[in-house]
Amino acid sequence: MSDAATPATISASVPSCMPAPDLERRDNLGRLTSLAWFGGQTRAATTSTRWLVAVDGSACSLRAVTAAAHLVAMGQGDVLDLVNVQPWLSKEAAECELARRGWAATAQARQLLQASATPWQLHVLMGEDAAAIVELAESLDSLGICIGSHGWTAAEAVLLGSVACKVLRLAKMPVLIVR
Template structure:
């Protein structure tokens, strides 16, 4: 993996495995904690944007298919703002694997949008998923957020919590939940 952005190259000139690094952020200890990768440098410039939570799950892929279907049905100009949340990693692990983990987790969804002719932008953050999604929702100029629902039963939701439920309760923008 090309990690020149880690060595101090300005984000707007950095590339990771053929994707433009539009932004990266570090914590107070210098640990890489977030990245923004795009298929093209202009991937954030089009009109309609929704934040779409992605991981390797079938639920995330189903949510992406729903967004794509809606965009095609309405002939909307869309640049999906994908978000992938990774668990906290050590400084060394973040430098070496954060971008690749997110690219691997989002591969199917990115391919879906790319094959349909849509640009995309991938926001990678470390932390607790619901909080990271809510922070991205507050930070980004998006219309709302789209989440795939994992289908936890009542006991599982009570014991484990639900990212979808937390985002629904706290989001200040529209939330589309795809079953």
């Protein structure tokens, strides 16, 4: 992946109420694969202690955001990194949809953090959800991953697939599962 901080290339495809991303990454084919917004702040220093919170717009992901914000308020970290993972899109669809979908899915979480004055950064990625979440947490050197659980039974999780269970299996760092 290349680090190309050129938000102007996609600014034409995002709604006017959404700011241009501060960072974008593309694969070796030039396909947009990830975007980041730094929450109106400069990029957090690498020495910041941070929690990664998976957000999909559901009520359980908002409970995870609330729990992680509480950890920061108690001094257990400085910044929350919100991550939203979208399924793989074609090169053309990624240009038009990746930013819009990720921004929309995280709207309530960002509002909650702004209201509580909790520093945040948003990362919107394409890929397989659990693997992308764990890889981002490792690359950011996160304290841990906070993720909401729908509270499914074991049978439902097997049949429907539980991102929280997959993250728990893949992660080598603490995982806080919020119900």
